Amino acid sequence: xxxxxxxxxxxxxxxxxxxxxxxxxxxxxxxxxxxxxxxxxxxxxxxxxxxxxxxxxxxxxxxxxxxxxxxxxxxxxxxxxxxxxxxxxxxxxxxxxxxxxxxxxxxxxxxxxxxxxxxxxxxxxxxxxxxxxxxxxxxxxxxxxxxxxxxxxxxxxxxxxxxxxxxxxxxxxxxxxxxxxxxxxxxxxxxxxxxxxxxxxx
DNA sequence: TTGACGATAGTCT
DNA sequence: GACTATCGTCAAC
Numbered sequence: 001x002x003x004x005x006x007x008x009x010x011x012x013x014x015x016x017x018x019x020x021x022x023x024x025x026x027x028x029x030x031x032x033x034x035x036x037x038x039x040x041x042x043x044x045x046x047x048x049x050x051x052x053x054x055x056x057x058x059x060x061x062x063x064x065x066x067x068x069x070x071x072x073x074x075x076x077x078x079x080x081x082x083x084x085x086x087x088x089x090x091x092x093x094x095x096x097x098x099x100x101x102x103x104x105x106x107x108x109x110x111x112x113x114x115x116x117x118x119x120x121x122x123x124x125x126x127x128x129x130x131x132x133x134x135x136x137x138x139x140x141x142x143x144x145x146x147x148x149x150x151x152x153x154x155x156x157x158x159x160x161x162x163x164x165x166x167x168x169x170x171x172x173x174x175x176x177x178x179x180x181x182x183x184x185x186x187x188x189x190x191x192x193x194x195x196x197x198x199x200x201x202x
Numbered sequence: 203t204t205g206a207c208g209a210t211a212g213t214c215t
Numbered sequence: 216g217a218c219t220a221t222c223g224t225c226a227a228c
Contacts, residue, residue, distance in 0.1 A: 043209075052209070063224065080210050081222025087209090100209060131210050174209050197210095 002156045003149055009071030014090045014097035018044035019169075019188050021088065021155070023162040026104055028137045028153045035112050035137050037104035037127060038160070041189040041196050043172045045087070047096040052178035055096035066145045067096035074153055076134070076144040083131030086139050088148065088155070102173070102187075103128040105195040106136065113137065129197040166191050173198055 004024065011017060019042075027036035047055035047067070054077070055064045066075040067089055075087040075098055087098040104127045106113050113136040117126050127133045134140075143153050169185040176182050189196045 045209080054209085059225095061225070077209090078223055080208060080220090081224095082220080083210050085209065102209090125211090129211070135211095172209070177208085 002158065004072075004155045004157055006070075006072045006149065009088065009090050009148065010092055011071075012091050012095070012097075014046050014099060015044045015186055017088075017090050018042045018099045018186065019167060021099060021101070022167060022188055022190055023158075023160040025107065025156045025158055026101060026137070026153075027108065027156065028139060028143075029151060030138045033109060033112055033138075035106075035109035037106040037108065037113075037137075037195075038158075039101055039103075039155075040105050040193045041101075041103035041128070041187070043100040043102060043188075044186040045098045045100060046186075050178075050184070051181040052172060052175035052184075053096070053098070055098075058096070064096065067098050068094050069145065071097075072148045074143050074146045074148055076139060076141050078141060079131065084134040084140050085130040086134045086137075086143070100130060101133065102130045103189070103195050103197050104133055104137075105193060124194040124196075128195050162190065168199075 021039050021042050024039050045053040047053040048058045055067045070093040071090040073089040075089050079085050087100045089098050091097040127136045168191045170187045172187045
């Protein structure tokens with residue numbers, strides 16, 4: 001329908017793409033079941049000069065290989081041995097930029113998402129945080145390296161415009177090991193949305 | 203082959 | 216707000 005075209009992902013400013021993804025809608029369709037929601041929180045990872053990125057200094061391994069693919073590819077990897085985290089690969093082939101999708105506001109197939117999370121009542125924690133979000137949408141490492149213009153996982157533009165003043169930028173989560181790069185304000189979230197994992201302390 | 207280490211979540215207080 | 220379960224990845228042995 002209104003899937004974001006490859007050109008959206010091929011741009012070279014991953015931080016800008018990270019902002020632009022707020023308010024877009026992420027969908028998955030597994031076993032014919034459609035689930036999705038509006039993206040409310042993202043983080044940009046910009047190798048090779050970003051120590052927080054798996055592909056820092058162009059490190060290529062079986063895992064990071066996906067990030068070297070062309071923009072518009074899904075990068076899914078496992079964290080803490082338990083959680084699947086979903087990223088959007090951006091830029092052209094061999095430039096390993098990616099945007100981590102941290103939270104969504106559920107819209108489509110909410111009952112299915114509750115079921116996958118083992119919850120009975122809708123609560124912001126259902127889809128807030130990258131591991132929780134991926135679980136609610138049924139994203140697993142089987143989605144790794146799939147095209148974001150496929151029929152299993154994709155992102156749509158619903159024409160929603162997010163004013164600048166609603167976007168909060170902050171340092172990324174859990175990247176203290178990255179030295180100076182940990183301070184880069186490359187996390188973005190919607191100021192007035194409940195479906196955000198961590199807010200800036202006021 | 204092995205061991206150290208997380209881009210976390212859920213549970214309990 | 217604090218505590219910990221838990222396992223794939225990667226680099227070194």
